[in-house]
Amino acid sequence: MKSLDIKNRSIRILKKFFVSILLAIMVIFVLFPILWIVSTSIKPETDVMKIPPVWIPNKPTLYNYYRVFTDSTIPKNFLNSMIVSFITATIAIIFGSLTGYGLARHKTKTTTSISIFILGSQMLPEILILIPMYMLISYMKLYDTLLGLALVHLFITLPLVTWLCKGYFQSIPIDLEEAALIDGCNRFQVLTKIILPISAPGIAASGLYAFIQSWNEFTLASVLTESTRSRTLPIGLTSFALQFRVDWGATMAASVIISLPVIILFYYAQRYLVSGLAQGAVKG
Amino acid sequence: MKLNLQRIKTKNTKKSGYYSFILPGTLLIALMVFYPLFFTLYTSFSSEGSEINFTFENYYKVITAGNFLTLFKNTIRWVISCVSAAFILGFGTAILIEQEFIKQKEILRSVLLLPWILSGVVRAYAWRWLLSTDFGMLNHMLIELNIMKDPLSWLLNTDLAFISVVIVQVWGMFPYVMLITSAGMQSINSEYREVSLIEGASYLRYIYSIVIPLIKDVIFIALLLTTIWSINTFLPIWIVTQGGPAGSTTVLALDVYNKFLMYDLNKASATSIIQLSISMIFVVLYLNNTRKEKTY
Numbered sequence: 001m002k003s004l005d006i007k008n009r010s011i012r013i014l015k016k017f018f019v020s021i022l023l024a025i026m027v028i029f030v031l032f033p034i035l036w037i038v039s040t041s042i043k044p045e046t047d048v049m050k051i052p053p054v055w056i057p058n059k060p061t062l063y064n065y066y067r068v069f070t071d072s073t074i075p076k077n078f079l080n081s082m083i084v085s086f087i088t089a090t091i092a093i094i095f096g097s098l099t100g101y102g103l104a105r106h107k108t109k110t111t112t113s114i115s116i117f118i119l120g121s122q123m124l125p126e127i128l129i130l131i132p133m134y135m136l137i138s139y140m141k142l143y144d145t146l147l148g149l150a151l152v153h154l155f156i157t158l159p160l161v162t163w164l165c166k167g168y169f170q171s172i173p174i175d176l177e178e179a180a181l182i183d184g185c186n187r188f189q190v191l192t193k194i195i196l197p198i199s200a201p202g203i204a205a206s207g208l209y210a211f212i213q214s215w216n217e218f219t220l221a222s223v224l225t226e227s228t229r230s231r232t233l234p235i236g237l238t239s240f241a242l243q244f245r246v247d248w249g250a251t252m253a254a255s256v257i258i259s260l261p262v263i264i265l266f267y268y269a270q271r272y273l274v275s276g277l278a279q280g281a282v283k284g
Numbered sequence: 285m286k287l288n289l290q291r292i293k294t295k296n297t298k299k300s301g302y303y304s305f306i307l308p309g310t311l312l313i314a315l316m317v318f319y320p321l322f323f324t325l326y327t328s329f330s331s332e333g334s335e336i337n338f339t340f341e342n343y344y345k346v347i348t349a350g351n352f353l354t355l356f357k358n359t360i361r362w363v364i365s366c367v368s369a370a371f372i373l374g375f376g377t378a379i380l381i382e383q384e385f386i387k388q389k390e391i392l393r394s395v396l397l398l399p400w401i402l403s404g405v406v407r408a409y410a411w412r413w414l415l416s417t418d419f420g421m422l423n424h425m426l427i428e429l430n431i432m433k434d435p436l437s438w439l440l441n442t443d444l445a446f447i448s449v450v451i452v453q454v455w456g457m458f459p460y461v462m463l464i465t466s467a468g469m470q471s472i473n474s475e476y477r478e479v480s481l482i483e484g485a486s487y488l489r490y491i492y493s494i495v496i497p498l499i500k501d502v503i504f505i506a507l508l509l510t511t512i513w514s515i516n517t518f519l520p521i522w523i524v525t526q527g528g529p530a531g532s533t534t535v536l537a538l539d540v541y542n543k544f545l546m547y548d549l550n551k552a553s554a555t556s557i558i559q560l561s562i563s564m565i566f567v568v569l570y571l572n573n574t575r576k577e578k579t580y
Contacts, residue, residue, distance in 0.1 A: 099309030106302035216403035
């Protein structure tokens with residue numbers, strides 16, 4: 001009996017060891033490129049092209065960041081990204097929360113089909129809408145403008161927000177609304193006085209998620225903008241890469257600048273998002 | 285009085301009123317889906333210039349072009365590699381994290397989720413730089429660890445280049461699989477595990493006979509979504525290898541983008557429709573599965 005106990009315990013310890021090693025490998029796999037970005041971004045020019053490469057430079061410097069902030073389009077790109085993502089997230093919240101609310105509360109064959117259609121629209125490739133939207137936006141005289149890009153980004157953000165909001169509204173018991181309706185509120189008052197206050201954190205989180213998706217988007221932004229006036233951060237990032245020579249120090253510093261707001265916003269909103277994301281409210 | 289209440293209630297809760305909430309957003313989405321769809325279909329069936337004539341010429345040219353077979357094979361290889369690797373890593377990591385003795389579950393999950401929330405452009409540049417033959421940290425680390433002797437030309441050799449872009453895509457995609465399978469595993473009642481322990485089942489047996497059947501919908505979603513994403517993705521490839529060397533990493537989606545950049549709109553549209561038709565198979569499977577679930 002005793003020997004069995006010892007055997008069991010050693011198996012358990014071995015298992016813990018094995019699991020920990022595998023998890024450590026996954027964490028290294030995830031962090032390796034990220035640390036490499038940060039490491040390169042604080043290297044002086046001479047260390048960036050060093051053979052063999054080093055993790056920590058002899059003299060860490062913020063010179064790459066200084067160059068990116070003073071001698072590139074990144075500050076302007078940053079501002080553009082802020083505006084585009086803000087506009088698209090705001091419009092998506094306004095339309096998406098209303099549609100999501102209706103779909104959550106009124107369930108018929110038709111509305112179910114609409115829900116499924118909205119979910120499906122997220123799976124269409126950006127590349128499909130590239131040229132048609134280019135034509136439409138040019139026709140509306142919005143080519144190379146922040147508003148034009150923000151409107152096209154609704155293709156990504158609106159279905160996302162709608163589907164996430166629908167999830168939140170479904171989790172709010174309907175009894176509350178019925179009571180208010182009987183007390184003489186109309187449906188719009190029910191929404192603004194009861195539903196919105198309760199679900200505000202969830203709606204805000206889905207708005208932040210929409211903001212992030214627009215912030216990160218490359219394909220549409222690359223075709224619908226052509227000058228610094230309206231180019232966003234992901235496009236600005238490619239400006240350090242010439243055909244044969246890439247300014248890696250600046251590219252990595254700019255990568256950090258693009259990623260930091262996204263990481264902060266995502267972890268802030270994360271707990272409201274997980275269940276919606278698990279149900280497929282995602283754009284790859 | 286009772287009658288009166290009933291009347292107020294019916295007046296206010298007439299369900300069709302909800303359509304005024306639903307329609308604006310829905311119409312906006314419908315516009316953004318159907319206008320591009322018809323536009324692309326139309327362009328794919330017209331010949332160069334804008335003369336209106338219905339022709340299969342573009343599809344014929346695209347399919348009979350010398351590189352189409354390679355393109356098609358690359359796409360299949362790309363999708364299968366990306367999806368299976370992302371699934372094994374994602375579900376595997378979820379199983380590891382859900383072990384009872386792992387303490388900082390939340391922190392681990394947040395760290396492992398990082399690649400997924402970064403912009404695709406950032407991901408791609410980071411890996412392109414990491415994979416650099418002389419200056420890249422990956423070669424250096426592999427040599428330091430005595431795994432190999434000489435640096436590998438990751439992006440210049442056709443097979444290695446293919447593996448490289450798959451790694452970039454999987455790095456960005458596996459955290460999503462981890463996220464949803466991990467959420468699925470948390471919803472499983474812990475009694476199942478206890479009972480299976482008492483019955484003497486091994487952990488692998490528990491995963492295989494209890495966990496997988498219980499979260500099979502989640503697994504289905506993960507597999508279908510990663511498949512659809514992989515079919516539609518071209519950005520990491522475009523930045524890391526530009527489809528080379530010698531076209532070895534060019535997939536359908538990248539080919540569409542290249543044709544658009546060369547203003548070859550008719551053929552680009554035809555290729556785009558072919559790509560869309562393939563991904564629609566998986567989209568329909570996915571939507572059907574969602575429709576069946578009660579929770580949508």
